[in-house]
Amino acid sequence: MKMKNRKAIAARSAVALSLAVTHFAHGQEAPAAPASAAPAKDDASAPVQQVVMTGSRIARRDTETSGPMLTLTKDDLKFAAPTSLGDIMQSLPNTGVSLNSNGTQGTSYGVSSINLRYLGSAEGSGNRTLVLVDGHRWVNAAGGRGFRDFPDLNTIPLGIIDSVEVLKDGASAIYGADAIAGVVNIHTKRKLEGFEANxxxxxxxxxxDENYNGFLNWGKRFDKGSVFLSGSMNDSRPILSADRDLTKVALSPLTAPGTSPQGLYVLPGLSNNAYFGTPAGFASNAANAVTRNMGVTSIGASYTADNSFHTAALPGDYYNQQTQGLYATGPSKTAGLFGRLTYEITPDLTAHVEATYTTRQSSQxxxxxxxxxRGSNGYSISRDQAYNPFGTANGVPAANALGFSGSTFRIQRVPVEVGNREVLQDVKMSRLLLGLExxxxxxxxxxxxxxxxYSKNKASFDQKNGINFDNLYRAMTSPATCSAASGCVPIDLFGTITPAMADYIRSYSHDINGTSQTDFSLNATRSLMQxxxxALGIATGYEYRRETAYDSPDPxxxxxxTVLPLVSGAAQSTTSAAARNPTAGSYYLNEAYAELSAPLLANLPWVQKLELDAAVRYSRYSTVGGKATTKLGILYRPFNSLxxxxxxxxxxxxxxxxxLYQGVKQTNFPAVDPCNGGGAGLPGCAGIPTSYNQSLYNSGIPHGVTSGNADLKPESADTYSVGFTYAPEQLKGFSMTVDQFKIKIKDAIASQTATQILNACAQTGTFCNLVQRANTGEIVQxxxxxxxxSRIEVQGVDVTLRYLFPVAGAKIDAALDLAYLQHYKSYVPQPDGSIAVDERAGKSDQPRSTFPHLKAQASLRYIGSSITAGWKARYIxxxxxxxxxxxxxxxxxxxLYHDLQLSYNFSDGKTSIGMGIDNVFDKQPPASAANNPINFDMYTYDVRGRYFYTRVNTRF
Structure with missing residues (x-):
């Protein structure tokens, strides 16, 4: 598009709002007047104070910008009393599903993200939201099953945060890539004198869900500089899924007996066997698999062995795997150290150095x-295996002894003797910054x-109590074969698994992964002319950045x-740990930008202020080449109130x-299979038997693989926003902001969810090549x-109302913030060349993907000299x-969640104590079928229920 056409579009779109800084979680002290308030008259005798707001690099005398922005002040943060930055950021109505909670049924693995406008490229991802600290990029996350491509908010110590600005607008021309959905800029503390403790x-x-967190800061200002030191910690304890009614049992009904510690056995040859006296069909297929009788510890000898088994059936053989200690919210410990030294070298030159070090230990x-x-995977039990109850080791004559193999042979069992699987992350992040200004x-x-x-994030990822398939295979063989393998311990799959057996088949894996970032930037700004x-302001600059990342899974x-037989010519995995190929990659880029801010007119009839902003940035990547982006904004105040x-x-x-480079990785996909039960005639379900029950295979969670794609192209976006602010002079302290936005992403980098792929295959027959099934209907991969x-389009409206007014020597601060999602459409190319349109707005029919049309947050606060009390509500x-x-x-x-807070400020003005109740009415998340078996979207709702906290702040 030519520049003149872009300007025309911007001009036609140029209607906007003025409340550049809005509050909906309000601070302990009376907040500063919002940007929509009438600007103060110029005072020639007063010093001119310039500020730099997020979304612009040009210093200006006011905080009005052409892009919609929200600011959380230090008082907002103190009053909300969050345990982490993610806590408060993810509650914003403009934020979509974001990684949090560290629960077993999610993929966060202790990482916290911010996903503005729902535009993360994967569930909970934040890779289209740019996170800055004091205007500079933060390193990408590590510590999951591999590294991430967005920052982890848990690596930003809570004690250093002074305020947070959220620009709800595209800003690639100002800050570079990743700013498609918006920018979060965290401002750190700079004016502390003495100690501050929380x-x-x-x-x-x-x-x-006990939580202990706090920080201790110290600052000192001296003749030519200052020092700031901060130490932060946070310790959050878990919530067991068994301790909430919503999560203790999978709500999707079980239609056939599931796997339990008693086992589920399909044993060809046992059906209608005269020697054992079994009836026809006994243990011959999945529909009449047998299980051990409850309480059986030793199986009968010789021909009585079958007396210890019966055909599994509901309800008698129901077993709930959700009771096995799974975390609805997992434990996490974080700690952080931060230091800054600022020194004035000359009156025209100041230097500063910053160092940050954070750690995290989390687990699931x-x-x-x-x-x-399965026999179809090459497993078998020999007729003389040490614990085969139907073999010679149990006194069965050789002529009658049974060994088991072949495609129908199958044993399913929950090996509680091996123990619950535990996954642990140990993450260390360090950052050193040198600056001159x-x-x-x-x-x-x-x-x-x-x-x-220079920043680096490095992590270990340990998985305990998995299964070593090689050793399991050896433990099922004949005594001669097992004894030939060093340390082999035969396993009793039909009876009691002893500690020695459990130790032999137990696996442990250790992965490491990490990211690093080198960033150099040079910025300059001045006034060109009046x-x-x-003043016509200009900012220009250059940035060089290099990103590296690696993932080294357990070898x-x-x-x-090399022990297990090939299956369809392919080798099998050695352990139950999700196998993946190593990943390593890097890229670098050079960028240059220029920005203009032109206050064209002011203080004229019907033109109190008219300003035009423009920016252009050229980015050249070592991977995909170069691209220029532009931004145009217009701000018009016809009179003081509008x-x-x-x-x-x-x-x-x-x-x-x-x-680009992620290696092939095995994983599990929570998904609802439309072909369950045969698919009721859906074209893509042809041939799937009606006996197919998804819940019988891997607890109903299909196996699969993900991978990167080195042939990806860059994505581009066009963002439009238009709105207004109205602050009538007749109602001082009141303001109303309305914003409409539309974002179009072309060549969007994304993958279809497992549910989308399964639905497309079942309903239209497309993408069935991505779904491999067994004859039973089971999804093998x-x-x-x-x-x-093709593209993604998101469109919506933001509305903010605020009223701040005095009453009886105090102040009342009321606010309402609404975000309405009109559309979220993905345009997906189909194999036949057509384009399928998937509208997500208003839906939650996929795991961890809730897209409500309306989200809102409201607050009402009483701010007195000693007492501050408030109520806050959040609606999804x-x-x-x-x-x-x-x-x-x-x-x-x-x-609808309701929170209450109360704080008392001591007369010295340095100490306050507060207490609060979150979720006063103990509202549990709404039940969801798409999120079976945890039963709710853990990236949108809070499962902890009513929550009490107390806090203390002091300065000395």
């Missing part, structure tokens, strides 16, 4: 690995800054087995290292690969679940 303690009404707990031993006279007076930073409305767990503004911006995001989708609108399901009939109800 401590918070909390627990749920069920005496779990899974039920024991479900043993699923000053002024220089070069064709005018310039303010400039130069910054060089226009009628003020044994990821290698192909401000209109609008922006048009282009976005650009190159594929990340993860998206589902392939999820990254591609450049109703959504459509899997149609006609047995859990909720197909509809997820709207949810």
């Amino acid at each position: 401590m918070r303690l909390g627990t749920s009404s069920r005496n779990d 707990l899974f039920s024991p690995y479900l043993l699923d031993i 000053g002024t220089v006279s070069l064709w005018g007076d310039w303010n400039w800054d130069a910054t060089l930073s 226009l009628q409305g003020g 044994f767990a990821s290698q192909a087995s 401000l209109l503004r609008g922006t048009y911006s282009q976005g650009f995001r190159a594929p990340s290292i993860l998206e 589902l392939t999820q690969a990254l591609v450049n989708l 609108g109703a959504t459509a679940d899997v149609p006609n399901n047995a859990v909720n009939g197909g509809n997820v109800a709207g949810t």
Whole structure:
């Protein structure tokens, strides 16, 4: 698009809002007047204070910008008393599903993300939201099953945060890639003198999810500089899924006996066997598999062996795997150290150095690995295996002894003796930053800054109590074969698994992964000339950045087995740890930008202020080449009470290292299979038997693989926003902001969810090549690969109302913030060349993907000299679940949470104590069929229930 056309679009779109800084979680002290308030009259005798707001690099005298922005002040943060930055950021109505809670049924593995406008490229991902700290990029996350391509908010110490600005607008031309959905800029503390201490303690009404967090800061200002030191810690305890009614049992009904510690056995040859006296069909196929009788510890000898088994049937053989100690919310410990030294070298040159070091230990707990031993995978039990109850070792004559093999042979068992699986992360992040800033006279007076930073994130990922398939295979063989293998211990799959047996088949794996970032930036800004409305400002700069990442999975767990037989010519995995190929990659880029802010007119009839902003940035990546992006904004205040503004911006995001180079990785996909029970005539379910029950295979969670795609192209975006702010002079303290936005992402880098792939295959027959099934209907492998989708379009409206007014020597602060999601459409190319449109707005029919049309947050606060009291409510609108399901009939109800806070400020003005109750009415998340077996979307709702906390802040 030519520049003049872009300007025309911007001009036509130029209606916008003025409340650049809005509050909906309000601070202990009376907050500063919002940007929508009438600007103060110029005072020639007063010093001019310039500020730099997120979304612009040009210093200005006011906080009005052409893009919609929200600010959380230090008082907002103190009053909310969060345990981490993610806590408060993820509650914003403009935030979509974001990684949090560290629960067993999620994929966060202790990472916390921010996903503005729901535009993360995968569930909970934040890779289209740019996270800055004091205007500089933060390193990408590590510590999951591999590295991430977005920052982990848990690596930003809570004690250093002074305020947070959220620009809800594209800003690639200002800050570079990844700013398609918006920008989060964390401002750190800078003016502390002496000590500042904070401590918070909390627990749920069920005496779990205990939390201890706090920080200790010290600052000192001296003649030519200052020092700031901070130490932070956070310790959050778990919530067991068994301790919440919603999560203790999978709500999707079980239609056939599931796997239990008693085992589920299909044993060819035992059916209608005269020697053992078994009836016809006994243990001959999955429909009449047998299980051990309850309480049996030793199976009968010789021909009585079958007396210890019966045909499995519901309800008598029901077993709930959810009771095995799974975490609904997992434990996490974080700690952080931060230091800054600032020194004035000359009156025109100041230097500063910053160092950050953070650690995190988090874990997840899974039920024991479900043993699923199949003859079709080459497993067998010899007739003389030490613990075969139907073999010679149990006194059965050789002529009657049975060995088991072949395609129908199958043993399923929950090996509780091996123990619950535990996954642990140990993450260490370090960052060093050197900076210079000053002024220089070069064709005018310039303010400039130069910054060089190096950051690295490294992590270990340990998995305990898995299964060593090689050893399991050996333990099932004949005595002669087992004894020939060093350390082999025969296993009793039909009776008691002893500690020695459990030790032999138990596996442990150790992965390491990490990321690093080197970033150099040089920025300069000055006033070029005086226009009628003020000074024409310019900012320009250069940035070099290099990103690297690696993922080194456990060598044994990821290698192909040389012990197990090949299956369809392919090698099998050695352990139950999800195998994946190593990943390593890097890229670098050079960028240059220029920005203009032109206050064209001011203080004229019907033109109190008219300003035009423009920016252009050129980015050249070592992986995908170069791209220029532009941004245009207009701000118009016809009279004091009304401000209109609008922006048009282009976005650009190159594929990340993860998206380009991620090795093939095995995983499990929570998904609802429409072919369950045969698919009721759906075209893509042809041939699937009606006896197919998804829940009988891997607890109903299909196996699959994901991978990167080295052929990905960069994605680009066009963002439009238009809105207004109205602050009537007749109602002082009141303001109303309305914003409409539309974002179009072309060549969007994304993958279809497992549910989308299964639905497309079942209903239209497309993408069935990505779904491999066994004759039983079981999904053997589902392939999820990254591609450049046709496009993504998201559209919505934001509304903010605020009223701040005095009453009886105090103040009342009321606010309402609404986010309405009109559309979220993915345009997906089909194999036949057509384009399928998937509208997500208003739906929650996929795991961990809730897209309500309406989200809102409201607050009412009383701010007195000694007492501050407040109420806050958060609303998540109703959504459509899997149609006609047995859990909720197909509809997820709207949810409203209420919080109360009370604090007391001591007369010295330095100490305050507070207490609060979150979720006062103990509202549990709405039940969801799409999120079986945890039964709710853990990235949207809070399962902890009513929560009490107390906090203390002091300065000395």
